[in-house]
Amino acid sequence: MNAHEKETAVDALLSQRVAQVVERDELRRMLLSTDRPLRVKFGVDPTSPDLHIGHGVPFERLRAFQDLGHLPVLVVGDTTAQIGDPSERNSTRPMLSPEQVRANAETYLAQFGLIVDPARTEVRWQSEWFGQFGLADIFKLMSGFTLARMIERDTFAKRLAEGSPVSMHETLYPLLQAYDSVAIQADVELGGTDQTFNLLVGRDVQRDHGQTPQQIMTVELLVGTDGVQKMSKSLGNAIGLTDPPYEQYAGTMSISDELMDNWARLVTRWTDAEADALLASVASGETHPKAAKQRLAREIVARWHGEEAAQAAEAEWERRVVQGEVSAGSAIAFAIPPDGIDLPDLVVGAGLAASRSEVRRLVQQGGVRIDGKVETNELRRFSADAAVEIRIGKRKAAHVELRTTG
């Protein structure tokens, strides 16, 4: 790579899929001039064993750092996972056992290796340093941080205002993950926009421990198939990295047209210019939204399963949904959240309708049959470990097996 190519690659790294770089000019200078590999921290929260396509966004940024000669340092949060990241949710969750954490982390790392070269990655476990962490270390770590700043933190402030409990041990989460930056001597930390608070705390804690504060790069979060919340397995709005081609394809086809922009930029291998071109072509009427979405769905399947699998998934989807050629034998296995799923999500997820509102309209018109009977409850719920036959009008049908997520 010559100097010009390097500059182009650095500028792409600093802009594509990136939400914020705290000191952009300084990080650019470091990337262009440094004669040693930068240590690029990325925290792994091993509380869920299955990754979704949203995880591909930071992985792809780490790959770009790697391609410029830098070193991703994965920090497996086997200690903080026993707390759980308060950014992730609105209530305190039960602590995981060390065994669960370790098993989840191994699955995580296998999927990480689909994008980033594991041979040029340093993997560290928090327990390396936190196993020996005593009260004196905790005092030093906590004393650099005020209670006022902690309760101003958005997720805590929200839960306090709502009266939902925040357990005191959750306040350790940002401090401990920040200390990881000290332990591994991070030059840069990468994370989602929901990690901005934690990443900034890392800078303070490094300063308290006599280190140069790390640079910070955040990436945009992928919105889930529901079009509302951040993609998350536990919300049932996710497409798994290792889901079979047809599920990935049908799941992508179920998203709303409005979500196309977010997805085209984040989960494809396209440049911003390529994504812009496709979206502009839809806006001008040149490309039909469905055709654009099919191109997106093909790209996603191709990325994780290859071009051939993508074409096969598309052909199957066309057959099942557009032409209604669904045989009793071709069952769809469908992963749902532990607390079940309602009818509109089920029908959209199975690729039998385009939106929740369409499903509700079809039910009102008497056009939806479950196991042969006309369904009248628009919001009927389905639990896991069941199998149902769904028919929409006369032409569309699917036999769906419901499994629990994870």
Next chain:
Amino acid sequence: MNAHEKETAVDALLSQRVAQVVERDELRRMLLSTDRPLRVKFGVDPTSPDLHIGHGVPFERLRAFQDLGHLPVLVVGDTTAQIGDPSERNSTRPMLSPEQVRANAETYLAQFGLIVDPARTEVRWQSEWFGQFGLADIFKLMSGFTLARMIERDTFAKRLAEGSPVSMHETLYPLLQAYDSVAIQADVELGGTDQTFNLLVGRDVQRDHGQTPQQIMTVELLVGTDGVQKMSKSLGNAIGLTDPPYEQYAGTMSISDELMDNWARLVTRWTDAEADALLASVASGETHPKAAKQRLAREIVARWHGEEAAQAAEAEWERRVVQGEVSAGSAIAFAIPPDGIDLPDLVVGAGLAASRSEVRRLVQQGGVRIDGKVETNELRRFSADAAVEIRIGKRKAAHVELRTTG
């Protein structure tokens, strides 16, 4: 001790100088019926080496437990002292070194032995259990407590409202001292009313760790010689347990008449009935307030130095103050806070006037001379390591050496 005597002693223990007993009937039942010694926890904050007469109040309660056959368990806060008790102050203070803490604790224990029998006391150091405390222990301890409850705590709420910083490590203080109750398997915990929050947390933490929650007994706090704040060496309003007889006597004579009630009940060996009788006799005009205060001052000196020393101190005070017979040779050594002392406190503290307002009036009348010159600044400040000659009118004088506290 027969059954009736025991019941009388238990009722005295539960009422004299006691502010609150959380489950009074239950503790009374335990004290009357138990066939094993109760473990009575008392936390020692070894951040200040010198104790004042206010510390005598809980010590005397511990002695009463001891006389009923129970076991005081002193917990020396050598770990939490590195944080400092947030109840004690309005701002975060620097951490003490382990060496300072240990030296202070030894001085503390020597003074404790003036009232409580050390041979029938168990002394434990927090470092016995906290030395090995790891993050998993901390998680368990903190997870039982919410952020909402922590920020509602009066001292934290006040500092947060004022915008003065509360460091995160201070939030560990109540939790760690509460864990002490688990470590020593406390049946009862004794403390000042300012410790009520901490003592209640002890009950919760014991419950979280599968123990029966301790009973709680709080004692009233002694107001300092200023008549305003809780007695504290660092506020310069204290009479030290080991201060010489004359200083104790003159310090007591300097308190306001209003403070007599608080002091007569808390720092004497008198029963409530005896204190009531003295106060009633003052109220009825039968006893002059000055005579009553002299009786109080004699009792305090006698308690810590014996009857003979009390009489000698009274004689000296009469000579110096009432008769003005102060020779240049009979200097008063006077301990003042690090930031100095103002004229009214100095004159009252030296036993040359009864109140700050009297001193200010005397200055306005031109009746106060410092080192021979008429003083016009009512609030002139004096710093340590100086010696001044004070004259009040024609008859009262003292040569005062100013030393730093501690």
